[in-house]
Amino acid sequence: EPTNAYAWRRADGRIALLTLRWQGPTGKAVRPVIWARPVDDPHAPWRWVPAWPASTPLLNADRLALKPLAPVLIAEGEKATLAAAKLFPDHVCTTVAGNLHRRADWSLLTGRDVTIWPDHDEAGLRHAETVRQRAVAAGAASVAVVALPDHLPLKWDLADPLPPGWTPDHLHRLVHAARGPGGAKGPDLSLLDLNRRPVPAPADVLPGWAPWLTLAAKAKSAPVDYLLAALLGAASGLMGGRVQVEVRPGWVEPAILWLLLVGDSAANKTPALEGVEVGLEALEREFRHRYDAERLIYDTAEDKGAETKPGLHRCRIEDTTIEAAAVVLAREDRGLLGWSPEMASWITALTRYRQGGGNDRGFWLKCYDGKPYSVDRRKLGDEPLLIPTLAVALLGGIQPDLVPQLLQGEVDDGLAARFLLVWPSPAPVAETIDAHAWSQAEAQVAHAFARLYALATDQLEAHPVTGREALTLTLTENAQARFLAWREGYLLELRRRYGDAIPSFEGKAAGHVVRLAAVLHALEWTLTPQPRLPTAISEATLAAAIELRVGFFGAHRERAEMDAGEPPPEKLARVLARHLVESGTETIDTASLRRHVRLPGLRTEARLRLALLELQAAGWLAAGTTISRQEKDGLPPVVALRSGVLVAARQVAN
Numbered sequence: 001e002p003t004n005a006y007a008w009r010r011a012d013g014r015i016a017l018l019t020l021r022w023q024g025p026t027g028k029a030v031r032p033v034i035w036a037r038p039v040d041d042p043h044a045p046w047r048w049v050p051a052w053p054a055s056t057p058l059l060n061a062d063r064l065a066l067k068p069l070a071p072v073l074i075a076e077g078e079k080a081t082l083a084a085a086k087l088f089p090d091h092v093c094t095t096v097a098g099n100l101h102r103r104a105d106w107s108l109l110t111g112r113d114v115t116i117w118p119d120h121d122e123a124g125l126r127h128a129e130t131v132r133q134r135a136v137a138a139g140a141a142s143v144a145v146v147a148l149p150d151h152l153p154l155k156w157d158l159a160d161p162l163p164p165g166w167t168p169d170h171l172h173r174l175v176h177a178a179r180g181p182g183g184a185k186g187p188d189l190s191l192l193d194l195n196r197r198p199v200p201a202p203a204d205v206l207p208g209w210a211p212w213l214t215l216a217a218k219a220k221s222a223p224v225d226y227l228l229a230a231l232l233g234a235a236s237g238l239m240g241g242r243v244q245v246e247v248r249p250g251w252v253e254p255a256i257l258w259l260l261l262v263g264d265s266a267a268n269k270t271p272a273l274e275g276v277e278v279g280l281e282a283l284e285r286e287f288r289h290r291y292d293a294e295r296l297i298y299d300t301a302e303d304k305g306a307e308t309k310p311g312l313h314r315c316r317i318e319d320t321t322i323e324a325a326a327v328v329l330a331r332e333d334r335g336l337l338g339w340s341p342e343m344a345s346w347i348t349a350l351t352r353y354r355q356g357g358g359n360d361r362g363f364w365l366k367c368y369d370g371k372p373y374s375v376d377r378r379k380l381g382d383e384p385l386l387i388p389t390l391a392v393a394l395l396g397g398i399q400p401d402l403v404p405q406l407l408q409g410e411v412d413d414g415l416a417a418r419f420l421l422v423w424p425s426p427a428p429v430a431e432t433i434d435a436h437a438w439s440q441a442e443a444q445v446a447h448a449f450a451r452l453y454a455l456a457t458d459q460l461e462a463h464p465v466t467g468r469e470a471l472t473l474t475l476t477e478n479a480q481a482r483f484l485a486w487r488e489g490y491l492l493e494l495r496r497r498y499g500d501a502i503p504s505f506e507g508k509a510a511g512h513v514v515r516l517a518a519v520l521h522a523l524e525w526t527l528t529p530q531p532r533l534p535t536a537i538s539e540a541t542l543a544a545a546i547e548l549r550v551g552f553f554g555a556h557r558e559r560a561e562m563d564a565g566e567p568p569p570e571k572l573a574r575v576l577a578r579h580l581v582e583s584g585t586e587t588i589d590t591a592s593l594r595r596h597v598r599l600p601g602l603r604t605e606a607r608l609r610l611a612l613l614e615l616q617a618a619g620w621l622a623a624g625t626t627i628s629r630q631e632k633d634g635l636p637p638v639v640a641l642r643s644g645v646l647v648a649a650r651q652v653a654n
Contacts, residue, residue: 002031006078008097010057011065011108017053017097019078030499032098056097056104060085063092064108071113073175074135076127079159084117087158087168088175091115098499101130106138114140115175120148120156122558123497133570136617139629143617144178189649192577202228202552205544206520208527215441216275219433223424225556226261226272233259233395234276235452235519237337238283238315241370241391242456245473245518245537247483252472253511254370255518256335258394260343262403262423262560269397270341278442279449280316280337286450287313315453317392322363325392326375326385334456335370335391343396347406361415367392368418372468388468394419403560417504420512420553421560448526455522455533473518473535479542483513486546505557509549517545572601573614580641581649588612588639605635612639620645 002020010016020031033048058064059081064072073091075081084093096104114135118128128145135143148156152163162168202225206213209231217224236257243255261269294310301307314328316337329336340346349360366373370391374384398406400423406416460469475483487510494502521537579599580588590612594603602608612627612635621627622640 003028004078006059008057008059009062011061013062016055016057018048019097021078028496030098052098052100052103054103056100058094058096058104058106058108060092060094061105061108064094067092068112071115072109072140074114074116074131075158076117076119076124077157077159080117080119080157083157083159087171096131099127101134104134106134109135110139111141113179114143115178116143116145117158117175118145118148120152121154122555124155124157126558136569136614140617142179142619146174146178148174192574192581192649202548205548205552206231206523208524212441212444215433215437216272217427219438219441220268220271220275221427222268222272222275223422223427225422225424225552226263226267226269227275229259229261229420229422230273230276230395231523232516232519233257233393234280234337234449235523236515237335237339237393237395238449238452238455239519239522240335240393240456241389242334242460242469243471243473243518243522244370245475245514247475247480247514253514253518254391255515255522256368256370256391256393257512257515257519258368258419259396260394260406260419260421261397262400262421263397264400267426273339273341273395273397276445276449279445280339282446283315283449283453287315322360322375325363325367326387329387329390329392330385333388335389335393338367338392338394338396340394340396343394343398344402346396347398347402361413364392365413365415365418366390407561414504414508417508420549420557422553422556423560424556444527448523451526452522459532459535471533471535473521473533473537475517475542476536476538478539479517479537482539483510483542483546486513490550509554512549512553513542513545516548517542520544520548569610569614572607572611573618575599575601576608576611576615577620577649581646584646586641586646588641590635590637590639606631609635 003023004021006019006021007015008017008019016034018033020033022029022031031050032052034051034053035046036049036051037044037046058074059078070090070092073084073088073093075084075093075095077095081093081095084091116128116131116135118124132143132145153160156163158171162170204210206228213224213227213231216222216227220227236255236259239255241254241256245253245255247253261272263269291310291312298304298307298310311331314332314336316339317325317328318339325336325338363373363375367390370389373387373390375387376384403421403423406419455471459471461472462469474480490509494506498506517537521541522533524541525533576588576599579597590605590608593599594605594608602611609627609629609631612621613629615621616625616627620642622642625639626636627639628634
């Protein structure tokens with residue numbers, strides 16, 4: 001028997017859906033059922049069939065229809081909604097089924113005052129933002145999101161017991177504060193920024209490298225986030241596919257990372273990469289000196305048949321065509337670093353899946369695994385080209401405009417999920433640093449990279465069955481226990497949030513953690529006098545890897561996804577809002593704005609209408625302003641702003 005059953009009725013009272021919930025020792029399970037015939041047997045009698053309907057009503061849609069003037073409160077989940085109905089009897093309380101925002105019928109919110117109560121965690125804030133966008137698009141008269149105090153317990157919602165010392169009045173005051181005095185929603189000034197939650201700076205994940213990271217960020221006028229990502233990415237490429245971590249028998253992760261620095265042209269992505277490039281160039285100079293010496297011996301040998309023709313070693317590649325990469329990888333049987341300050345062409349080529357990019361995608365997906373591979377390409381000859389270790393760590397930069405193309409591609413084969421992204425706020429203006437200190441910092445990178453590169457030759461052991469040589473790291477007993485406990489809890493939380501549809505990026509979190517732990521472990525070792533890398537990763541390093549993946553890279557990913565999925569109306573409203581603040585005008589001449597000012601994206605009446613509707617929902621327009629959603633009605637010739645909104649907006653902008 002299910003623990004709970006909830007009936008979802010349409011506006012006329014008919015049941016459209018039942019959601020059945022079971023609460024067990026490993027978490028909860030949800031099963032939707034609808035009254036229908038089975039899809040595979042249209043002649044069978046009607047019965048309850050496990051499925052979601054094509055269009056789902058909001059919970060309590062029948063009550064929304066019966067009380068068209070009542071304010072609406074939207075919670076997250078059925079239990080929280082039932083609790084909200086008792087706490088806010090003057091509201092009609094509702095929620096959306098299974099987070100299926102696109103299937104939901106939002107039409108009953110048209111013309112109504114809507115308040116959204118999020119769960120107290122990041123997923124709750126994301127859900128609230130999606131609901132806010134849907135309510136605005138449905139034509140709600142006003143939309144407000146409750147701001148929860150930081151001291152509330154993590155994940156707290158309205159179905160939980162009240163915090164110590166709280167009464168229902170505290171909850172009512174939060175709703176009142178969200179809607180402003182008299183129930184009116186205050187202006188939403190978040191339109192002036194990127195509306196991305198701040199990402200905490202990584203603390204203590206690389207204690208030995210902390211001074212270098214701080215100094216390099218100042219020297220390059222770049223966010224420390226970029227320098228950390230560049231250091232991790234370059235180190236991963238030098239360790240190659242020969243360094244791996246055995247989590248337990250049968251589960252091995254190579255120390256291969258894919259890292260992307262996201263930012264505009266002026267964000268100083270390239271200077272940040274140059275902070276670690278000095279170490280790569282030092283290696284490449286050593287490779288050239290060695291090659292020149294070996295080539296001289298070969299060229300002067302009397303019996304060239306007895307000598308092996310030398311080749312120039314490589315630690316990175318910048319040409320990311322399969323043919324170019326395969327030739328170098330076949331010679332360098334340890335793996336490489338794929339290096340590209342601007343990866344636009346590579347990402348564009350791979351995301352055009354239907355135009356042949358799918359073939360290249362398969363090759364690059366295998367590069368993440370670090371295993372033997374053979375390439376069949378006519379350009380490479382008649383025989384397959386054998387690659388002993390197909391391992392490429394990727395490090396590069398992209399413009400923000402390419403993020404949606406990468407994250408929202410036509411096919412989810414795990415390519416985008418492999419990437420760890422950083423998209424920080426701009427760094428302050430460059431500081432003057434001591435030349436001697438910077439010279440020592442560059443020497444530190446060069447020395448560390450030389451030690452990392454030597455790992456894939458100095459400490460290798462052959463596999464007893466395949467004979468493949470690798471340096472295999474393990475987790476200490478405490479580290480393994482911590483990792484498995486974290487992984488179990490993390491998976492339970494993901495299932496609670498997403499059910500069976502866990503996002504690919506989250507599904508790869510455990511692998512990311514292990515790979516990051518290997519790179520952190522090796523980087524810290526490079527600063528010690530120990531001649532050999534210890535093969536056991538400590539619990540402290542494992543904990544730092546978890547913090548780095550979940551708290552840092554996970555947060556950066558959320559920022560990227562929020563911007564990638566931002567609806568056009570909000571982007572258009574942001575352009576208009578910034579123009580109003582900069583120009584100082586308190587009225588909008590709609591015709592002049594389109595014909596003469598000609599702001600980006602706002603040169604048509606249809607787009608200007610979307611921006612004005614978004615500004616109206618954000619509380620920027622004067623009371624009584626009417627912006628019709630119907631194109632046939634035209635726009636008002638002049639639209640006035642709410643009194644005081646520009647003063648408040650300038651304070652935020654400054």
